[in-house]
Structures are given as C-alpha cells and as structure tokens.
Amino acid sequence: MTQFAIIGTHQRICPVAMREQLAISPADTQAALADLRAHAGEGFIISTCNRVEIGGLVADGQDASAALIAFLTERHHIPAEQLTAHLYAYSGPAAVRHLFRLAAGLDSMVLGEEQIQTQLKGALADAQAAGTAGQATTRLLQHALAVGKRVRTETGIARQHLSVVSVALDIAREQLGDLARRRVLLLGAGRTAELALKHLRGAHAEVTIVNRTAERARALADAYGASALPYGQLEPALAAADVAICCTAAPGYVVDASMVARASAGRAAGLLLLDLAVPRDIEPLAAQVPGVRLWDVDSLQVICEANRGAREAEVAHAERLVDGEIARFEEWWGTQHVVPTIRALRERAEHIRAAELERTLAKLAHLSPQEQAAIGALSAAIVNKLLHQPISALKDPHSGGQLAALVQELFQLGT
Numbered sequence: 001m002t003q004f005a006i007i008g009t010h011q012r013i014c015p016v017a018m019r020e021q022l023a024i025s026p027a028d029t030q031a032a033l034a035d036l037r038a039h040a041g042e043g044f045i046i047s048t049c050n051r052v053e054i055g056g057l058v059a060d061g062q063d064a065s066a067a068l069i070a071f072l073t074e075r076h077h078i079p080a081e082q083l084t085a086h087l088y089a090y091s092g093p094a095a096v097r098h099l100f101r102l103a104a105g106l107d108s109m110v111l112g113e114e115q116i117q118t119q120l121k122g123a124l125a126d127a128q129a130a131g132t133a134g135q136a137t138t139r140l141l142q143h144a145l146a147v148g149k150r151v152r153t154e155t156g157i158a159r160q161h162l163s164v165v166s167v168a169l170d171i172a173r174e175q176l177g178d179l180a181r182r183r184v185l186l187l188g189a190g191r192t193a194e195l196a197l198k199h200l201r202g203a204h205a206e207v208t209i210v211n212r213t214a215e216r217a218r219a220l221a222d223a224y225g226a227s228a229l230p231y232g233q234l235e236p237a238l239a240a241a242d243v244a245i246c247c248t249a250a251p252g253y254v255v256d257a258s259m260v261a262r263a264s265a266g267r268a269a270g271l272l273l274l275d276l277a278v279p280r281d282i283e284p285l286a287a288q289v290p291g292v293r294l295w296d297v298d299s300l301q302v303i304c305e306a307n308r309g310a311r312e313a314e315v316a317h318a319e320r321l322v323d324g325e326i327a328r329f330e331e332w333w334g335t336q337h338v339v340p341t342i343r344a345l346r347e348r349a350e351h352i353r354a355a356e357l358e359r360t361l362a363k364l365a366h367l368s369p370q371e372q373a374a375i376g377a378l379s380a381a382i383v384n385k386l387l388h389q390p391i392s393a394l395k396d397p398h399s400g401g402q403l404a405a406l407v408q409e410l411f412q413l414g415t
Contacts, residue, residue, distance in 0.1 A: 005064030033130035065089030103148035112158035246281035
C-alpha cells in the first residue's frame with residue numbers, strides 16, 4: 001500500500017534567500033519531475049514566488065519526508081540539515097489536508113487568493129506531461145481543485161484582495177495616490193505580469209512592458225493597451241517610471257543597486273519598486289538608494305496577515321468545508337487497496353457464471369434467442385445480488401483490508 005506525502009516551505013517559515021535556492025523554474029520542471037521518479041512512484045511540483053511544494057506517492061513504512069527531502073538535496077545540492085529547519089512535512093491524511101487547505105487559499109500569503117488554482121492546474125498538467133501523475137495523484141489534485149472552487153463559492157474568504165499583485169498595487173496607490181497618468185514599468189511578461197495588467201486595466205496608468213522576449217512583451221502590450229520597449233531599454237524605462245513591478249523568472253538579479261542609483265539620479269520624485277519575483281529581480285541593496293522604496297514578497301506579508309485577521313469567521317467556515325472534503329477523499333482512498341480483490345472476485349464470479357450458462361443452454365437448444373437471453377440476464381442478476389453485500393463490506397475503509405485477505409484465501413483469487 002502507498003501513502004501521499006508532501007514536503008514544502010513558504011514565506012512564513014523560510015526567508016526569500018533560501019526560497020530562491022529551492023525554486024524550480026517552469027523551464028526546469030519536467031527535468032525535476034523526472035528526477036522525482038527516483039524517490040516517489042508518482043509526484044507533482046508547485047513552485048511559486050511564495051512557496052515550494054513537492055508531493056509524492058511513497059510506500060507505506062517508508063520515511064516519506066526523507067525520500068522527498070533527498071530529492072531536494074540532490075536537485076539543489078543543499079545539505080539536508082540546512083533544509084529541514086525551513087521545511088514542513090506531511091503524510092497520509094495530513095498531506096491531503098495540507099493540499100486541500102492550500103487549494104482553498106487558506107495557507108496562502110493572501111487569504112483566498114485565486115492564483116493557487118492556476119498553479120495547481122499547472123502542476124497537474126506538468127505531472128501528466130512527465131508521466132508522474134497516475135490515477136491517485138490525478139484524483140488528489142482534481143479533488144483539491146474542486147475543494148478550492150467550493151470554498152471560494154460558499155464563503156467570503158476571497159473578497160477584496162485576491163493576489164499578491166493586488167496587494168502590491170494597493171501599496172502603490174497608498175504611496176502614490178491615484179495611478180492615473182502614473183508611469184508604471186512592468187518588467188516581465190509571464191502570468192504575474194498579465195495579472196498586474198488586468199488589475200491596472202481602467203486605472204489609466206501609462207504602462208510600459210520590458211521583457212527579454214520582445215514578441216511576448218509586444219503581444220501583452222497590444223492586448224492591454226500598454227507600450228513595449230526592447231530589453232536593452234530597461235534602464236531608461238526605469239529612470240522614467242514612477243513605479244516598477246518586477247516579476248520575471250530570471251535565476252538572479254535583473255536590476256542591481258547601481259542601475260537603480262543611476263535611474264534615481266536627479267529625480268524630483270521618489271521611485272517605488274515592487275519585486276514580486278522569487279528568485280528576486282531586484283538587488284536588496286537598491287533599498288539604500290535615496291528616494292527609493294523597495295518591497296519584496298516577504299515585506300508584503302504584514303499587510304496580508306492583517307487581511308487574514310479581518311476574516312476569521314469566513315476562515316472557520318472554509319475549514320469546516322475542507323474537513324468534509326477530506327473525509328470524502330479518505331473514504332475513496334481507503335477503498336483503493338481492495339480494488340484488485342474486488343476486480344478479481346467479480347472476474348471469478350463471471351467466469352463461473354459464463355461457464356455454467358453455456359453448459360445449461362447447450363442442453364436447452366429448443367429455447368428461442370429471447371428465452372436464452374432471459375436466462376443469461378437472470379444468472380447475471382443473481383451473481384450481482386450475491387456479490388453486492390461482500391463488495392460493500394470490502395469497501396469499508398476500516399475493515400476492508402482484513403476482509404480482502406480472507407476473500408482472497410476463500411476464493412483463491414491470487415491477487
């Protein structure tokens with residue numbers, strides 16, 4: 001028998017410097033999933049600006065967390081003792097609970113944020129493409145997505161701030177006032193950048209997109225009424241901006257402190273930098289440049305926690321919904337180890353029924369095809385009724401395992 005296990009970390013327990021080392025970029029995900037096969041029968045990976053999650057299906061009795069930690073240590077060449085201080089580990093029902101709460105937005109930096117739904121869908125698609133999502137993992141992730149949808153539909157936890165992007169833009173409005181006619185530099189052209197553009201739509205800001213892939217920048221600019229500049233124009237664009245939102249997938253700093261210093265020289269107004277990337281896009285020393293205000297994903301956490309505290313009643317409602325969905329999933333999961341026994345029992349019964357039916361009908365050649373079919377249907381109905389109660393008992397998550405062993409012995413099923 002196998003069990004689900006998850007190890008991970010997020011912004012509340014792991015500094016951004018360590019998360020940068022653990023991050024797995026979209027370009028590296030397929031290779032990482034292939035490596036995960038050596039440690040788990042099935043598995044998936046979620047890597048965002050706020051968290052890294054490694055999920056796997058491992059054998060009962062195996063140290064699930066050790067197997068997945070070994071994957072991270074081998075993948076990132078970080079000693080296990082350095083990792084464990086920043087990781088949480090769950091197995092069995094606790095792993096299911098963690099994933100369902102994550103899908104519901106209950107474990108997110110921004111309570112109820114919706115981006116995690118997209119990230120979970122991406123994790124499932126990636127795992128399916130890599131061949132690491134079998135029936136169990138697919139069922140788990142699909143159920144988690146359904147839980148997330150239900151919680152957002154039936155509770156109010158997703159009202160107001162729905163993403164780190166919206167919180168960051170709220171900061172921009174607080175510090176700059178109305179964003180109308182403000183010059184916004186958007187560095188990057190991925191999902192976070194597009195979400196920022198959606199939030200900026202209607203704000204009448206002057207948005208300029210800079211990205212290493214010029215075609216992607218132009219496509220986004222055309223779709224959202226923005227402007228696009230070549231990547232080589234990053235520094236002049238920064239110098240002209242009132243606020244820069246940085247959200248690339250680059251492995252290191254894209255904007256260093258010296259660039260920020262040059263872009264700020266001679267400015268009459270300050271420069272607001274919102275770094276939403278992990279690994280970070282902006283060198284932290286840029287915060288020391290006079291007139292510059294720098295926020296990264298970790299510095300946004302205080303605001304997000306205040307939003308969480310204001311909606312504790314909705315959180316309690318969401319937790320109850322999650323509990324009910326966990327029970328449903330565990331009921332399904334508890335029956336999976338007896339499925340081979342049920343299948344073998346049905347096959348044995350059908351083999352006997354078919355043989356006896358053939359023998360009987362051979363002696364009743366005078367019967368019409370309709371009469372023969374009626375006898376066949378009668379025999380099938382008798383078998384189904386006889387098997388109904390035993391199969392229902394086998395599906396009991398508490399006693400099914402013991403009964404399966406007895407059924408295999410009694411009927412010599414050899415599963």
